[in-house]
Amino acid sequence: MGVIEKVPAYIERIPGGGIVTTSMDWVLNESRASSMWYMLFGLACCAIEMMATGASRYDFDRFGMIFRASPRQSDLMFVAGTVTHKMAKRVKVLHEQMAEPRYVIAMGGCACNGGPFYYDCYSVLKGIDKVIPVDVYIPGCPPRPESLMQGCIKLQEKIKREKLSDWASDRPMPDRTIV
Amino acid sequence: MSAIDTLKAIFSGAWNLLVGLKTTGKYLPTRAVTLQYPDERWTMPERSRGVVVLLSDPETGELNCNACLVCMKQCPVSAITITQGKNEKGERYPITYTIDNTICCFCGICEEVCNFDAVKLTGKYEFAVFDKADLIYDKNKLQELGRDVKYERKRKPRPTPAPKPAAKPGDATEPKIETEIKPDSSAEEKA
């Protein structure tokens, strides 16, 4: 976490510090929400639709979303497609490599719940939320580009509701080893 | 390769670089094709395969579904769950009708096999949620979604007992369903 994350815990103790943190919340949440860099990886057919969303007709760049190949620099991970048990381990590692704050969107039925592979399937994980925390679920097989964008707008709403003080108190500085 | 050929290759290479610049430069001032989604939308085509809804009778406002379970049996991924019930008039109706949208693969088979204009795939697509449990749609939600959907009646009047033509392999399900319907008089009353 950046330096800014620690500040509100101290400011809130000062009388009148609430105003400062509220405006800081606003600035930081706006910047987080309008600059979600997503990770360049896809797992199955949903990835094709994700590429279509990034291309000219639907253009993710309008929301300030560009892809980064490195998980360190990305804020958002689209789990786009069928997650097999074998792949789930890799997805988990990628999620751990992402720097906080990080968000996950489960795109399509397979990532939400196993999708068409929910019954009678030995290889597919029944929902990526068994492995990593998911913020927004988008149904569809695969979802239209508009659905994906609506999911992103939904996530932006969620980000804009966040409070720095929650971050500081609820989520302590993760003392994790960076793999 | 002689010196002249080398020179020619160099110049044609440099020229081709300029041609490349011209091609991209041509697109720079032109109008972008981007659809600005939250402000602009496509009108979805009539037969697009979006979220499944349950259709209601436009006059009475009741569900067209009479719980014949065909869609549930035909669903290749078992996304549909129906429990059958009978009302006081002896008509079948669905007590519960659940579609799990995380499992549904939007193949459209339920719409195809339905003989009562009860299920339809619509052009609706905005259904992202924060909680996975919200993606399991029950009867009321599906009915609400289907309120504003316009549809064309495809249900034929009750077939006259004429000599049947030789059944094709593709039609195998249809006669079977009809025999199921026949004893049920309520469906005809609705129509």
Next chain:
Amino acid sequence: MFEFDKLLLNIYHTLQVWFTANNIPLIWLDLGVMLFAAIAILSALLLLTLFLVWWERKVSAHIQDRLGPMRTGPHGVLQTIIDTVKLMEKEDTIPASADRKVFFWAPVLAFAAAFMGYVVIPFGKGLIARDLNIGILYIIAITTFTVISLLMAGYASNNKYALLGGMRSAAQIVSYEVPLTLSVLGAVMLAGTLSMNGIVEAQGPYFWRWYWLPQILGFGIYFIAATAEANRTPFDLPEAEQELVAGFNIEYSGMKFAMFFLAEFVNMFTISAIATTLFLGGWQPPLPGLSFIPSWAWFMGKTLFLVFVLMWFRWTYPRLRVDQLMDFAWKFLLPLAFINILLTGLGVYIFK
């Protein structure tokens, strides 16, 4: 009235008088002026870089028939500022097995090296932080610092892709430094001075006398080699996404990555500014009658045009292979640069 040179000189002389009247040593004044110049250049360039990043995204978008950032401010002008704020608050990851000191200093060095060249760039008539008499030599020496920072980043990350990216950038920058320096020599021979301001003044306010015409070969070589120096497409092998994920900055997140990112754009502006100074007449107007437009506007206009051409290159050309890249530098650009020097020498001998 929009020229700053007289105004700044007047202020300087007034302060000089005031300092001598109050018996303060003039060294403090010189230090203060240097500090002012540094802050002015740094803040102006940072703002400019924010603009350039947004501009690059817009150019790329429109070349691809897209729109680019649209939802932050009118046509997304605030996008880069918002990106920077987000990067500032992002977690600063350091890999457990990284060389922590080198890992920390690499982006700082990249950022510093990118800005140090601006000491000798004449932004306008009299708008130059320090008119060194070896200005062009200084710039060539300073811009090569970049390679050290990239190597440091690649080595310290303890990641194979980062190391490959760092090594590639070292090989590439060192190779292209040679034709670049030789192509600059042509302009220096024509002007007869190494000072940046001197080179601009030698070109004069007539656009056909600028050095792009007699040095058309040198201009081409310089521009190609400088594109490779700044790791821009089609020479962006150090950060080739298909091969090296993100190249030397793969392990960097948050503000450290932002420093690399901004340094890249500052470098892009640097090479365009040097090209403007050496070959496009710097802050001179194309005709003497056009001097009512202030000199810094001419400089900025020319430089931004060259920056635009670099962006245009980026979204047009595919990436070169490593062996093609090296072949191109050593077998094509280097002999061509020597031929250019020879021709320039002959020209100077005949016409002067």
Next chain:
Amino acid sequence: MTKEEIAIKLKDKFGSELEILETNQPEAYVYISPARYHELCQFLKEAPEFDFDYLFQLGGVHYPEDRFELVLCFSSHERRHNMILKVKLDKDNPQIVTTSDIWMAANWYEREAAELFGIKFVGHPDPRHLLLDDDWDSGYPLRKGWTGPDFISMPEK
């Protein structure tokens, strides 16, 4: 060669060890006893009149009552004929000699069949997992009646 010609020639050579399956498919269907399986494969690959140089499918079938079956489909690029070879394997201990020394392609197919059906290929040069995880330890998922972690069977309709 037509499927009848293939069947007759093979029957001549292998006699009672070989069983021809009558189907209305365009390919010849042949059962071979496991004892002469490798010999037959070698013969099919090397005999110039057969010249089956392309193994395009090798898979297992589980019949939970009595047996496993191995199904091999070959084709010949030169002579443009296909055939399908089947081997019946033991119910409890399915085991067969490898054919990866005859066709390169058999290597991966056999690894796949080995991990999904539990058929043991004797003499296989690289018996690691191919598709499943390296630390997979919940049995052979394509056997009938298999259940494992995270497995949900289709509800009765």
